[in-house]
């Protein structure tokens with residue numbers, strides 16, 4: 001019996017790349033799947049592949065940044081399969097931009113797809129997930145730690161990490177777990193980086209290598225795991241640091257600029273570097 005037998009899993013942006021690999025892995029584990037992508041032809045091809053593995057499939061061309069389309073997708077999933085048990089907020093756009101020269105429209109689109117998208121999809125899925133509990137898997141990126149030329153993309157992924165931490169806490173009483181993964185894989189998204197000579201980009205790992213991490217987080221095997229961002233980088237699994245306030249704390253009755261300067265000198269050992277996950 002598969003790990004996701006009888007469950008319905010929605011994977012956004014799954015017409016290619018990592019999303020496609022997640023859909024096929026869920027299909028192999030017995031799930032019914034919603035293959036969502038704005039590229040309908042690619043979504044259809046992935047749907048055919050999942051059907052050939054024996055899965056029941058619904059294709060959706062909903063734009064994750066459009067509330068009505070997202071709600072219609074979730075409603076159609078419930079009408080077709082009776083429930084939603086898992087959501088993978090995978091759809092995203094990726095832009096390599098130089099700060100000071102960011103083209104008009106790029107940050108707006110990135111925020112819409114990469115941040116508003118997961119918010120709208122989660123918003124529409126949660127009432128259904130609440131019925132019997134479930135799992136949400138968000139997708140972040142090493143770029144959230146600060147990588148040159150990926151500031152806008154990285155900021156959207158930092159926002160997704162924040163959503164993960166907040167939703168995990170808020171939805172725990174409903175039996176809904178929320179985690180994220182920060183993957184690296186050779187997909188069309190990263191070919192642009194390689195072509196532009198960005199350092200530290202992994203184009204070698206096949207998307208299929210990451211799929212077991214997503215299946216694990218969707219399934220009961222991870223019943224005790226929530227609020228975590230797992231990093232999977234070139235075959236190595238790790239946990240990305242939770243944002244938190246670091247010790248020590250320095251107190252002062254009335255702060256002057258001098259006091260601040262001295263205190264910051266004392267706090268210097270607690271400084272953390274940017275871009276730490278990029279080997």
Ligand SMILES: NC(=O)c1ccc[n+]([C@@H]2O[C@H](COP(=O)([O-])OP(=O)(O)OC[C@H]3O[C@@H](n4cnc5c(N)ncnc54)[C@H](O)[C@@H]3O)[C@@H](O)[C@H]2O)c1
Pocket residue numbers: 012013014015016017018019036037038039042062063064065089090091092093094113117139140141142182183184185186187188189190202
């Ligand atoms: N490939 C990597 O190394 C890597 C690294 C870190 C994070 N990620 C993340 O993994 C996820 C998948 O990345 P990928 O490399 O497979 O990218 P990809 O570009 O190959 O796939 C993204 C898919 O999302 C779809 N999409 C875009 N806008 C959409 C929208 N508004 N509504 C619905 N679908 C939409 C695209 O059509 C595309 O099929 C993304 O969230 C990405 O940020 C990837």
